[in-house]
Amino acid sequence: MKRPTRALVAAVALGSLTAVTGCxxxxxxxTFDGPxxxxxxxxxxxxxxxxxxxxxxxxxxxxxxxxxxxxxTANTLPDGTRIGVTTLHGAxxxxxxxxxxxxxxxxxxxxxxxxxxxxLIALPGGNGYPNNYWMGTDLKLQSSISEWSKEGKxxxxxxxxxxxxxxxxxxxxxxxxxxxxxxxxxMTEDVPDFVRANFRTFASRxxxxxxxxxxxxxxxxxxxxxxxDRFKAVIAxxxxxxxxxxxxxxxxxxxxxxxxxxxxxxxxxxxxxxxxRVYLAFQVGSRESGVPALxxxxxxxxxxxxxxxxxxxxxxxxxxxxxxxxxxxxxxxWISEHLQAPVPGP
Numbered sequence: 001m002k003r004p005t006r007a008l009v010a011a012v013a014l015g016s017l018t019a020v021t022g023c024x025x026x027x028x029x030x031t032f033d034g035p036x037x038x039x040x041x042x043x044x045x046x047x048x049x050x051x052x053x054x055x056x057x058x059x060x061x062x063x064x065x066x067x068x069x070x071x072x073t074a075n076t077l078p079d080g081t082r083i084g085v086t087t088l089h090g091a092x093x094x095x096x097x098x099x100x101x102x103x104x105x106x107x108x109x110x111x112x113x114x115x116x117x118x119x120l121i122a123l124p125g126g127n128g129y130p131n132n133y134w135m136g137t138d139l140k141l142q143s144s145i146s147e148w149s150k151e152g153k154x155x156x157x158x159x160x161x162x163x164x165x166x167x168x169x170x171x172x173x174x175x176x177x178x179x180x181x182x183x184x185x186x187m188t189e190d191v192p193d194f195v196r197a198n199f200r201t202f203a204s205r206x207x208x209x210x211x212x213x214x215x216x217x218x219x220x221x222x223x224x225x226x227x228x229d230r231f232k233a234v235i236a237x238x239x240x241x242x243x244x245x246x247x248x249x250x251x252x253x254x255x256x257x258x259x260x261x262x263x264x265x266x267x268x269x270x271x272x273x274x275x276x277r278v279y280l281a282f283q284v285g286s287r288e289s290g291v292p293a294l295x296x297x298x299x300x301x302x303x304x305x306x307x308x309x310x311x312x313x314x315x316x317x318x319x320x321x322x323x324x325x326x327x328x329x330x331x332x333x334w335i336s337e338h339l340q341a342p343v344p345g346p
Contacts, residue, residue: 025073030084032071032103032198035113059340060203061116062196069198074100075137079146081105083135088162090190093182097163099194100135102142104149104156107200111344116202118339119195120145120157120209121187123216125238125320127171128164135161139320144328154332155341157209158199162191164216173243174219175258178251184258188223188230206340211235213323218243218260224278225263228305233279233335237323238288241297264301272304279338280308283326285316309334 071084083102090096107117122134122141134141141159148154165172166181176184192208201207208231210220217239224234241260248255256262270276282294294310302308311331316322 025076025082028073030071030073030082031068032084032101032107034103034108034200035110059116059206059343061114062201062203064199065197067197069194071101074135077102077137077143077146079105079143081142081146083137083142085135088190088194090182090186091193092189093176093185095166095181095183095186095190097166097186098130098132099163099191100132100161101195101198102159102161103199104142104146104158106149106156106342107158112342114345115342116200116207116340117158117342118155118207118209119160119192119199119201120211121160121162121191121220123162123164123174123210123212123219125212125214125216127168128216129166129168130163132161132163133320134159139324141324144324145332148328148332153328153336155336155339158195158201160191160195162187164219170247171215171245172247173245173258174222175243175245176254177245177247178254180247184223187219188227192230202340204340205230205232206338209233209235209335209339211237211327212239213237213320214239214318221280222258222260222263224280225260225267225306226258228267228276228278232277233281233338235281235283235323235327235331235335237283237326238285238290238318239282239294241293261297261301264297264306268301268303268306270304277305277307277338279335280306281331281335282308282310283313283323283331284310285313285318285322285326287316288318290318 069086071086073082074085075083085100088099124133145154149156172183174183174187176182212220217236220234221236221239224231243255243258284291284294298308298310311326313322313326
C-alpha cells in the first residue's frame, strides 16, 4: 500500500471535519480538570489503592505535572464529553502543532480521582495535516470507546490526537529525518510529555498505546517497536511496514533505524520477558491489497517478546470506518487485556 492509497482514508474521513462545524460550545475555553484536581500535587503521586490492574501490576498514578495547556472545545459528544484542542510547542522536537484530546466519562468520576488512565495516541491516514480526522464525531471513535468500555470490551482510554505531519506535501514517517522537522521526537516525547502535564496517567508503559490507520498505522507500529520501554501496544490498521518517504534519500542509516521490519526482527531476537513484550494488533480490510503483506509480517516477526494478532475485516476497505468496526470486533479488547486499567479508590 503506497502513499496514493493512503489518501483514500483521508477522503473517506472528510466528513469528520465538517461534523465539527456548528457543534455545541465550539471554540469555547474548556478544561479537563477532573475530581480532586485542585489537590493534585505537582510531580505526581502514587495511587492509594494497591489493587492490581489489567497488566497484573500495582499501578502508579502520575498526577498532572503542569504546566496546564489552554484548551478550547473542538467538538462535543452526545454524552456531554468534549474533544478539546490546543497548540503544543514541542520543547524537545522544536515543532509546533495542534493536539486534540478526549477524556471518557470515567475520568471525571470521583471514584477514579486518584487513578491514572491509559492513553491511546490516535493517528490518521493521509497527511494528517492540518487536522487529525479522529477529532471529528462521525467516525465514532470516541463514542465507540465509551460504549465498548461499558461493555467490558475496552479500557476507558484518554484519546490523544496530534497532527501527523508538519505539512500536506510530504510524509515524514513519524521520524527524525535529518534536516527535517523532528516528527519522531514530537510523537514519542513531546506528545507524551504534554499528556503527562495535563492528565492523570500511569508511570509505566502499561498505560500507553497507539492506534492509527494507513500512514498513521505505520507511525504507531514503528513507534512501539522502536520504544518498547515507553509504549506497549498498537492497533495498526492497513499500515505500510517499511519507511518510504522520499525525504529519506541520502539517509539510509537513519531510514533503517526507523524500519518496522528491522525493528521487529531485532526485538524478536531478544529473550521473551514481560517487561519488553509488545502487542501488535494488525487490522486490514478483506478487500485491501495489503492482506498478504501483513500475513507475511505476522508470520515472520511474531517471536520472542513480539506478540501479534491479525484481524481481516470482512468486506472491509482501506478506510477509517472499516477500522473502527474492526476495533469493536476484537482489536480494542485484545490490547486492553494487556494494558493497565484505571483503579477505583476505596
